[in-house]
Amino acid sequence: MRTWFLCKVKYAKETEEGLLKSISEQYLVDAVSFTEAEAILYDRLGSQIRGDFQVTGISKSNIVDVFFFEDADIWHKCKVTYLVADGDSGKEKKVTQYMIVTAEDVKQAYDRIQESLSNMLVSFRVPDITESPIVEVFPFERDEPVDSLPPGNFRPVNQEDEE
Structure with a gap:
C-alpha cells in the first residue's frame, strides 16, 4: 500500500521587480518513511528551485x-464515499476516501x-471536490528494473543438478 506524504517547502523567489519574496508550497510524495520523503524532495527540487530551500513540514x-492527466496541471482533492457490508454484523458501513x-x-x-x-464494483458518490x-506530485520511481539480474554466471537450478 502506498503512503503519501504532504510536504511543505519554503524558499525565496525573485519577483518581476527583482525583490525576493518568501514562497511556501506543498508537494505530495510517495515514500516509505518521512526520511525518504525528505530525501526525494531534496533530490527533485534541488534542480528546480534556484537557491536554498527548506522543508518546513512533512505529514x-x-x-x-x-x-x-497530462493536459491539466491543477490538482483537485476529491472526497469519495461508498457503502460496504460488514462481514460480522451484516450492517452497511460508510467508507470515505480522498483522492486527487x-x-x-x-x-x-x-x-x-x-x-x-x-x-469499481460498488456504487460511490463524490460529495466534495476542492482545488x-x-x-506537484512525486510518485515512487524505481531506480533499476526488477526483472534484470546483476551480471554474473547465472544458470537455472535444474542445470546445476546435472553436473
Missing part, C-alpha cells in the same frame, strides 16, 4: 489514490474521477 496524507486528480476545473475533476473509478494547494 502523512489521507490521500489514497492519485489520477494524473488533475483537471482544469471542478466539473472536469468530477468527470475524471467518475471515469477513473468506473470499474488543492499541491503544486
Whole structure:
C-alpha cells in the first residue's frame, strides 16, 4: 500500500521587480518513511528551485489514490464515499476516501474521477471536490528494473543438478 506524504517547502523567489519574496508550497510524495520523503524532495527540487530551500513540514496524507492527466496541471482533492457490508454484523458501513486528480476545473475533476473509478464494483458518490494547494506530485520511481539480474554466471537450478 502506498503512503503519501504532504510536504511543505519554503524558499525565496525573485519577483518581476527583482525583490525576493518568501514562497511556501506543498508537494505530495510517495515514500516509505518521512526520511525518504525528505530525501526525494531534496533530490527533485534541488534542480528546480534556484537557491536554498527548506522543508518546513512533512505529514502523512489521507490521500489514497492519485489520477494524473497530462493536459491539466491543477490538482483537485476529491472526497469519495461508498457503502460496504460488514462481514460480522451484516450492517452497511460508510467508507470515505480522498483522492486527487488533475483537471482544469471542478466539473472536469468530477468527470475524471467518475471515469477513473468506473470499474469499481460498488456504487460511490463524490460529495466534495476542492482545488488543492499541491503544486506537484512525486510518485515512487524505481531506480533499476526488477526483472534484470546483476551480471554474473547465472544458470537455472535444474542445470546445476546435472553436473
